[in-house]
Amino acid sequence: MLRVFALLLLSLSFSLAQLRVVTTYPWIGDIFREVGRDRITLHVIAKPTEDFHFVVPRPTHIAKLRSADLLVINGASLEIGFLPPLLQQSNNPKVQPGRQGFLDLSQFVELIEKPERVSREMGDVHPEGNPHYFLDPHNIPSLASAIVERMCLLDSPNCTYYRSNFEDFQRRWKARLKEWDAGFLQLKGLKVVQYHKTYDYLFRRYGIETVGTLEPLPGIPPTPKHLERLKKEAENKGVKFIVLEAFRKGDRNSQNFANQLGIKVVVLPQDVGIENARDIFSLFDEILRRLSV
Ligand SMILES: [Zn+2]
Known part of the structure; x- marks a missing residue:
């Protein structure tokens, strides 16, 4: 009886341990809202009123990064001006580049306008190419898919839930894509x-x-x-x-x-x-x- 109770408590604490997610930009946070819903906690670093190249690093972001399970970034050097010091001060090995708790979404799209050479006279040019890839709505499904796969890796008990939310999101997105294609054309x-x-x-x-x-x-x-x-x-x-x-x-x-x-x-x-x-x-x-x- 006691063992059953202990097991129950254990499974309860598992289901209560929400995946703690930090994203650099609001649009990434919104994809998490779609696929993670109430099973995650979310902190977004940049405000939409800020120039996305020059986000103000604040102590609250360090605290959120310190306890995060997953950090998802735009990448392609867009965060270069504010993220490295935040990451360093968070002192959280789980979300450092190269770890499972770090996801760079620019890896999942074809970047355009990659400069052949980069020098100081070229201004603040992004060396990997233009980082504002998410403003093509056709890029969103593969980015959302990459997010869900990483969530599954870190939080397997909720994987079915995340995947079914993704399916739902993808269905609605594809329907809207047809409207956007027609409108933009x-x-x-x-x-x-x-x-x-x-x-x-x-x-x-x-x-x-x-x-x-x-x-x-x-x-x-x-x-x-x-x-x-x-x-x-x-x-x-x-x-x-x-x-x-x-x-x-x-x-x-x-x-x-x-x-x-x-x-x-x-x-x-x-x-x-x-x-x-x-x-x-x-x-x-x-x-x-x-x-x-
Ligand atoms: Zn830019």
Whole structure:
């Protein structure tokens, strides 16, 4: 009898031991919400109001990393400016690179714009290629699948649950993908100027042309000379919008540039939790809606 009771207690404590997950960005957290639901605890480091290249490292993140079972990152050097010191100070061997509790999602997609050589004059260029791959909705299912497989490895008792949530997510995602494909293909041939190469994966997928970026080089603020040259090109090519990530909303250079050309600045959510992007589904709904005006 006592043994049965002890076993019961043991299984109870197992089922109560939720997988403790830390992610760097809100969109990764939202995939966890879909597949892990109430069986995980989740901490997201970056706020959607922050520039994803320059996230402020805070002591709370160190504390969460210290007790984490799994850390999932965007990778491709996007977190290079804030994650290494947090990881080091967390002193948690489980979530260090190379361990089972560390997952770099950039390993599961084909990166574009890989520079042939990297030098300081190239600005803040990401050496592995453009890291903003998740803004192509076609990349999401394989990323979610990689997440679920890692969850299964670390938390096998809940694996069936995670997999069935993934199946459900994937079904809904594929249905929405058809709608997004149809909607974005209406925009084929649209010409835009971006501030940064944030939406390149999305725009390449659907034939939207980025005529140039306000930044002369990634991470380098616009210069008058560069803007003057870009203005001529944008005029010649019939650019319709300046596309701006929500965290840069109100940027003066973008507004001035748009005013000079007589075109509009379109602010797009760049992650979940900002500008009507309540979750990863409405993120793409909202991007499509705003570009379709
Ligand atoms: Zn970038």
